[in-house]
Structure formats: C-alpha cells, structure tokens
Amino acid sequence: MDSYELVTRTLRFENPERIPRQLWVLPSAFLRHGEDLVALLRRYPVDINPRSLEIPELTPEWRKGAYVDEWGSVWLNLEDGIAGEVKQPVLQDWSALDRLRPPELSADLAAPAEDVLRRRPDAFAMLVGGQIFERLQYLRGTENLYMDLMDQSAELLRLRDILMDYLRRRVARCIKAPCHGVQFADDWGSQRSLLISPELWRSFFKPCYAELFQMVKQAGKFVFMHSDGCIMDIIEDLIELGVDALNCQVWVMGPEELGRRFRGRITFWGEINRQTTLPQGTPADVRKSVEVMKANLAAPQGGLIAQSEVDRMTPLENIEAVLQPW
Numbered sequence: 006m007d008s009y010e011l012v013t014r015t016l017r018f019e020n021p022e023r024i025p026r027q028l029w030v031l032p033s034a035f036l037r038h039g040e041d042l043v044a045l046l047r048r049y050p051v052d053i054n055p056r057s058l059e060i061p062e063l064t065p066e067w068r069k070g071a072y073v074d075e076w077g078s079v080w081l082n083l084e085d086g087i088a089g090e091v092k093q094p095v096l097q098d099w100s101a102l103d104r105l106r107p108p109e110l111s112a113d114l115a116a117p118a119e120d121v122l123r124r125r126p127d128a129f130a131m132l133v134g135g136q137i138f139e140r141l142q143y144l145r146g147t148e149n150l151y152m153d154l155m156d157q158s159a160e161l162l163r164l165r166d167i168l169m170d171y172l173r174r175r176v177a178r179c180i181k182a183p184c185h186g187v188q189f190a191d192d193w194g195s196q197r198s199l200l201i202s203p204e205l206w207r208s209f210f211k212p213c214y215a216e217l218f219q220m221v222k223q224a225g226k227f228v229f230m231h232s233d234g235c236i237m238d239i240i241e242d243l244i245e246l247g248v249d250a251l252n253c254q255v256w257v258m259g260p261e262e263l264g265r266r267f268r269g270r271i272t273f274w275g276e277i278n279r280q281t282t283l284p285q286g287t288p289a290d291v292r293k294s295v296e297v298m299k300a301n302l303a304a305p306q307g308g309l310i311a312q313s314e315v316d317r318m319t320p321l322e323n324i325e326a327v328l329q330p331w
Contacts, residue, residue: 007127008052009185016227016249016272018306024299024331025052025129026311027275032067033086033317034324035060041321049328053129053310054121075108078143086317094146099160105144107171114175115182122183131186131229132179134221135172137213138191141165154201154209169213176217180224186249187221187228189214194234196257203238215246222247229274240267250274252312255298256282264301273302275312277327284318288326295330 006014006022014021028051035042039060047058065072069085071092082089096102118130142150144164153161179187193199199206218228230243231252243251244267251271255263256278263273277283277294286294295311303309311331315324 008055008125009127009129011052012129012310013185013227015307015310018269018304018308020306024303024309024311026328026331027051027053028324028328029312029314030056031086031314031316032061032063033084034315034319036086037317038321038324042324045321045325045328049325053312054117054131055125055128057120057124074143076140076144077105091143091146094142094144094149096144096164097146097149099158102160102164105164105167107167110175110178114178115184118182118184129186130184131188132182132184134176134179134187134189134217136189136191137165137168137172137210138193140168144168151201154205157209165209165213169216172213172217173220176220180221180226184226186226188231189217189229190231192231192233193239194232194236194254194257196235198235199238200234206239207242211242211246214243218246218248231274237262237266240271244271250310252276254278254280255302256280256294260297260301268302269304269306269308272308272310273298274310275314277313279314279316279319283313283315283323283327284320286323288322291323291326292330295327 008025011021011023011025015025026049030042043058043060063085066074066080066088067082067086069082071079071081073079077095078091079093080089081092096105115132118132121128121130141164145153176187193206221228227249228247229250229252230248233254235257236253237258240251249272252274255273255276277291282290282294298309313327315327
C-alpha cells in the first residue's frame with residue numbers, strides 16, 4: 006500500500022495498513038541539527054508532502070530582521086529560523102483600505118505539489134489554500150481586528166470581501182493542480198477557549214470557510230484544517246463543514262475527551278505536545294504520548310495521521326521518537 010493509498014484510506018476510514026506519517030520541520034531545527042537531522046529524515050520517510058532531503062536555504066520570512074510580506078505588512082524576526090510578528094500592519098488605519106491591492110497569484114502556485122510527485126509519485130501531495138482570521142490580523146493588527154469584530158464596520162466587511170475574492174482565486178488554482186488535498190490554517194484558540202465567542206465565529210467566519218471548503222470538496226479533493234489552541238467549541242462545526250483532517254493541539258484539549266466526542270467522525274492529523282513533551286520530555290515520554298493518541302484517537306478503520314512539528318528546541322532523539330513508533 007503506497008503513501009497516497011494509506012492517507013486516503015485513513016481519511017475515508019477504509020482500513021489502512023498502518024498510520025501514515027508527516028513531520029513539519031521548522032528551519033530552526035535544521036540550524037540546530039544540520040546533517041544529522043537530514044540523515045534521520047532519510048531513515049523515516051513521510052507519506053504527506055515529503056520534502057527534499059537537504060538543508061533548506063532560509064527564505065526572507067525566516068531570516069533575522071524586517072521584511073515586507075506580499076500584502077505590504079512589515080514583519081520583524083528576532084532570530085534566524087523562527088517566524089516573527091507583524092509590527093506595521095498595512096491597514097493600521099482604515100484610510101489605507103482604498104490603496105490595498107491583493108497580491109498576484111504566483112504562476113508556480115502548483116509547483117510544491119508537482120515537485121512532491123516528481124520525487125515521490127506514490128506520495129500524498131497537498132497545497133495551501135490560505136488563511137482568513139490570521140490574514141485579517143496581519144493586515145489590521147491583532148488589537149484592531151478584535152475591536153473591528155465587535156463593531157462590524159463597513160470597512161471590515163469590505164476587507165473580508167477583498168480577502169475572500171483573493172482566496173477564491175487561490176483555491177480555484179489549487180484544485181486545478183495535481184494535488185490530493187488543500188490545507189487551511191487559522192489559530193482559533195487560547196490555552197483555555199476560543200479567542201472570540203463561538204457565536205461570532207459562526208456568524209462572521211463560518212460562511213467563509215463553508216464556501217472555500219465546498220470548492221475543494223466539489224473538486225474531489227480533501228480538506229485539511231490546522232488550528233492551534235483550545236478549539237473544542239467549533240470542532241463540531243468543522244465536521245459539519247466537511248473537514249477531513251484536523252491538525253490541533255490534542256494535549257491542550259485532552260486526547261481522551263477529543264476521542265470520546267469525535268473519534269471516528271474526523272481524522273486527527275497529529276500532534277505530539279510541542280509545548281512540553283517534545284522540547285522537555287524524554288524519548289520514553291514521546292513514545293508514551295504516541296500510545297495514548299493511538300488508544301484514544303484512532304478508530305479501528307483509520308482516523309489518525311501521525312503528524313508533529315519540531316523546531317530548534319526539539320532534541321534529535323525526540324524527533325526520532327516521534328517518527329519511529331508510528
């Protein structure tokens with residue numbers, strides 16, 4: 006059973022031979038571990054978006070210093086290999102809205118999936134559909150956006166329309182590409198709850214996700230969603246919207262409770278706790294987490310992808326402990 010079949014059988018609950026693997030390796034992990042990490046990744050091939058097995062060059066968004074993103078907001082990174090923060094949002098004042106121009110879609114938007122399938126024709130290839138909540142924060146600034154959401158001003162609704170027009174065009178390009186899934190990402194949770202009320206999420210954001218996800222589903226591709234924090238209040242909504250795989254902070258919400266409520270209804274797309282276990286635990290702690298996730302989140306027919314994220318704080322032996330037990 007090749008990687009593509011493993012992943013699709015997992016998502017469809019059709020009895021895959023094993024749990025498929027994926028590892029998100031942040032650039033800072035390569036800066037710390039170098040060729041030792043490359044050698045480890047060669048020993049444990051992944052099934053989703055396998056990367057080129059070499060130390061990557063840092064692109065501007067991962068380099069120390071300031072850079073301007075494709076929408077015009079200014080970010081600041083304090084060290085190489087770590088993502089920074091927006092310090093000068095392009096729409097800090099609504100007077101700039103008339104001048105806002107969405108970026109042109111890259112001519113090689115499909116290139117990441119094409120590259121994956123050129124190197125590994127058996128792999129499951131995925132492209133990025135985009136962000137809504139996080140992009141609005143990058144454009145307006147986080148504090149401004151929270152106040153905007155309370156006011157529901159005409160400017161905010163206009164900005165949402167501009168962003169949605171861009172995302173429709175981006176997703177339309179993704180689903181024409183040779184990929185099997187489209188990934189969306191918005192961090193909706195704090196450590197304890199959603200960052201806004203569930204009612205506001207449902208009235209303002211849910212219709213946007215519904216439209217974009219439907220485009221992907223109608224094209225016969227899978228919807229993957231990433232969201233950090235405690236998002237328990239909207240998982241039922243994400244299932245309703247057709248999300249096939251959810252990447253969330255399992256250990257913030259508790260694998261037992263997640264499994265009790267949602268096992269067998271959605272595929273859990275990771276992950277081992279990267280706040281405590283991965284940076285501070287032992288390989289034995291990591292392996293124990295793997296077993297807890299298997300026991301609580303995997304249905305007999307599928308429903309669990311072995312995904313984790315590692316960075317410079319993750320010891321090499323813990324990275325191996327993430328990959329080997331699955």
